[in-house]
Amino acid sequence: xxxxxxxxxxxxxxxxxxxxxxxxxxxxxxxxxxxxxxxxxxxxxxxxxxxxxxxxxxxxxxxxxxxxxxxxxxxxxxxxxxxxxxxxxxxxxxxxxxxxxxxxxxxxxxxxxxxxxxxxxxxxxxxxxxxxxxxxxxxxxxxxxxxxxxxxxxxxxxxxxxxxxxxxxxxxxxxxxxxxxxxxxxxxxxxxxxxxxxxxxxxxxxxxxxxxxxxxxxxxxxxxxxxxxxxxxxxxxxxxxxxxxxxxxxxxxxxxxxxxxxxxxxxxxxxxxxxxxxxxxxxxxxxxxxxxxxxxxxxxxxxxxxxxxxxxxxxxxxxxxxxxxxxxxxxxxxxxxxxxxxxxxxxxxxxxxxxxxxxxxxxxxxxxxxxxxxxxxxxxxxxxxxxxxxxxxxxxxxxxxxxxxxxxxxxxxxxxxxxxxxxxxxxxxxxxxxxxxxxxxxxxxxxxxxxxxxxxxxxxxxxxxxxxxxxxxxxxxxxxxxxxxxxxxxxxxxxxx
Numbered sequence: 001x002x003x004x005x006x007x008x009x010x011x012x013x014x015x016x017x018x019x020x021x022x023x024x025x026x027x028x029x030x031x032x033x034x035x036x037x038x039x040x041x042x043x044x045x046x047x048x049x050x051x052x053x054x055x056x057x058x059x060x061x062x063x064x065x066x067x068x069x070x071x072x073x074x075x076x077x078x079x080x081x082x083x084x085x086x087x088x089x090x091x092x093x094x095x096x097x098x099x100x101x102x103x104x105x106x107x108x109x110x111x112x113x114x115x116x117x118x119x120x121x122x123x124x125x126x127x128x129x130x131x132x133x134x135x136x137x138x139x140x141x142x143x144x145x146x147x148x149x150x151x152x153x154x155x156x157x158x159x160x161x162x163x164x165x166x167x168x169x170x171x172x173x174x175x176x177x178x179x180x181x182x183x184x185x186x187x188x189x190x191x192x193x194x195x196x197x198x199x200x201x202x203x204x205x206x207x208x209x210x211x212x213x214x215x216x217x218x219x220x221x222x223x224x225x226x227x228x229x230x231x232x233x234x235x236x237x238x239x240x241x242x243x244x245x246x247x248x249x250x251x252x253x254x255x256x257x258x259x260x261x262x263x264x265x266x267x268x269x270x271x272x273x274x275x276x277x278x279x280x281x282x283x284x285x286x287x288x289x290x291x292x293x294x295x296x297x298x299x300x301x302x303x304x305x306x307x308x309x310x311x312x313x314x315x316x317x318x319x320x321x322x323x324x325x326x327x328x329x330x331x332x333x334x335x336x337x338x339x340x341x342x343x344x345x346x347x348x349x350x351x352x353x354x355x356x357x358x359x360x361x362x363x364x365x366x367x368x369x370x371x372x373x374x375x376x377x378x379x380x381x382x383x384x385x386x387x388x389x390x391x392x393x394x395x396x397x398x399x400x401x402x403x404x405x406x407x408x409x410x411x412x413x414x415x416x417x418x419x420x421x422x423x424x425x426x427x428x429x430x431x432x433x434x435x436x437x438x439x440x441x442x443x444x445x446x447x448x449x450x451x452x453x454x455x456x457x458x459x460x461x462x463x464x465x466x467x468x469x470x471x472x473x474x475x476x477x478x479x480x481x482x483x484x485x486x487x488x489x490x491x492x493x494x495x496x497x
Contacts (some may be wrong), residue, residue: 054146054371055345056231056292058218058279059363061108062272063101063155063241066302068323069269070340075321076257077266081277082342085294087351089344090390094357096401097300099336100308100329101181102157103404104299104360105236109138109158109170111364111383115405115462121469123181124157126192126311130470131159132170137378139364141171143232146373149173149225153217154236157181168200175200176217178210178238182310185210185238185245185268191311209247211239211268215275222282230371231288235279240268242303243312244319247271265319290346293370295363297341304328304335326440332403332411332420333440343390354389356396357413362386400458405466410459417448419455431455 071079072086098104102123103114109132114120117133124131132138140150151174152167159165160179167175178196183189186209188197197204206213218235225231246267254266276296283289302320303309308330309318322328325335341358343349361383368375369385382402388394401418403411408424416435422428431445431452445452 053291054148054230055348056233056283056288057143057148057367057371058231058233058235058283058292058294059108060235060276060279060294060296061105061154061237062269062296062298063236063238064300064303064320064329065240065269065298065340066320066322066328067298067325067335067338067340068321069240069265069302073323073340077254077269079269079273081273081280082296085276085280085296085344086342088346089294089342089351090349091353092297092341092343092358093353093355094396095297095339095341096337096357096359096403097297097339098360099300099332099404101299105156105158106132107359107361108363109140110136110378111139111361111381112136112379113361113382113402113405115402115466116379116382118467118470118473120404120466121406122471124159125471125474126180126190127474128159128471129161129474131161131165134164135379138170139367140167140232140234142364142368142373142375142378143371144171144173145377146368146371147229148232148371149229150232150234151175151218151221152234152236153177153221154214154234155181155238156236163201166201172234174221176204177214177236182241182243182312183210183238184243209245209271211237211271211275212247214238215272215278218275218279219282222279222286222288225286225288227286227288231292237272237275239272240265240320242310242314244268244314259317259319261314261316262319293343293345293348295341295343297360298339300330301325301328301334301336301339303330305330324439332409334434334438337403349391350393352393354393354396356389357398357401358386358389358396359383359398359401362398366390402462405459405462406469407463407466407472410463412455412459412462414455414458417451417455419445419452419459421456421459429456 069075069077071083098107100123103119106114106119144150150172152172154177156167156179163169176199180190180196183196188195188210190196197206214237218233221233244261244264246264250267250270253270254263257263257266283292301322303318304320306314322335325338326333328335330336365381365383366386370387384397389396399415401413409422411420416433418432418434420430429445429452430443431448432440433444
């Protein structure tokens with residue numbers, strides 16, 4: 001391609017020479033696209049960046065919130081700041097994550113399904129020796145390579161047993177928050193009583209309600225940010241994860257909710273919503289808002305089964321509300337994997353609803369492509385670039401959702417057909433047509449044996465690519481190498497011969 005043709009291709013795609021140089025591979029992508037006749041695929045990202053520097057990105061994740069537990073889905077919990085972002089942005093009504101916390105966060109960080117690197121089963125427990133595989137190239141590192149300042153405030157839960165797994169070693173310029181999956185929201189202590197609160201790589205002793213502190217740190221990052229660089233801010237709240245705790249003023253604000261657990265849960269969401277409002281206000285005050293993409297979603301569905309509630313004791317009916325969707329956290333049913341999600345960028349993303357299927361793995365290539373980041377150090381992605389869908393209203397290119405692949409259970413969706421296969425004895429096979437039955441109330445497996453066979457074959461194919469779950473390796477090691485358990489000496493002495 002001649003210089004003239006290259007310039008024309010850049011002009012058509014909306015990518016300036018400055019953008020191409022900043023983005024590393026952007027120029028090559030443009031040239032290839034022009035030759036292949038597929039410029040439209042990349043035009044959205046190019047147009048978004050044509051007027052100047054790459055956008056700031058504020059990526060917000062809530063912890064165990066139910067699909068219906070936002071105001072715009074009809075909740076009794078008031079979330080005015082989240083609702084405003086939803087009203088002025090795009091609501092993602094078929095946005096999928098993994099059934100539990102660690103797997104979802106890993107999928108976001110890698111753009112790859114967690115069954116590929118052993119994080120598909122459960123979460124990393126306090127005694128876990130493993131973390132996100134060190135040969136994976138996390139998204140914050142990709143963005144940092146592209147010139148971003150990368151900051152994290154909140155919950156990590158992708159490895160704590162050695163510092164190589166920690167956020168500062170995985171691409172974040174700064175980190176503030178908790179490494180583990182569950183802490184007391186006031187004392188910042190894990191279930192075993194050990195403190196879990198850090199700034200960068202150092203333990204931090206600090207008073208205050210964690211979600212307020214997490215939000216305040218995000219505002220602090222924005223206020224001191226050098227705007228010569230774009231900002232990637234990962235804001236990972238611990239709300240509304242157990243234990244259900246909140247400051248009194250927030251409990252009082254939700255006094256209209258009679259059930260005590262639901263009121264505490266709602267108060268936690270109110271805290272989060274207030275902090276999100278403060279973050280948006282900080283962006284506006286610094287003149288950054290118009291060039292900032294904001295993403296919000298939960299890490300999994302709300303908890304409706306105490307088995308998946310965490311290490312804190314819970315009593316009675318659990319407070320999360322997943323709306324019309326079946327079950328919740330820890331399951332591959334829609335209630336565990338379809339979550340409230342939105343994207344907001346003034347002038348770049350039109351207000352409305354996007355109903356095409358998307359998965360959290362799609363965020364890696366979408367954000368990398370948007371900012372012109374260089375890929376290549378990462379492993380092959382499961383994610384797909386969704387920018388044309390988000391910004392131009394094009395249909396989602398995703399036709400398959402892999403809910404999870406584990407040794408004893410799996411679920412996959414192709415088109416509107418979804419198979420949930422529990423291979424552990426006694427096995428069960430459930431087939432649903434989500435176009436007619438989003439509640440997953442009617443099992444159509446017996447009436448559609450060919451579809452069952454097709455989706456089982458796909459699951460078997462994916463299972464052949466599966467890494468063994470790391471939590472099982474730890475569990476076996478613990479059982480085999482634990483000390484012998486015997487009665488205490490007094491019991492042995494008193495029992496006689």
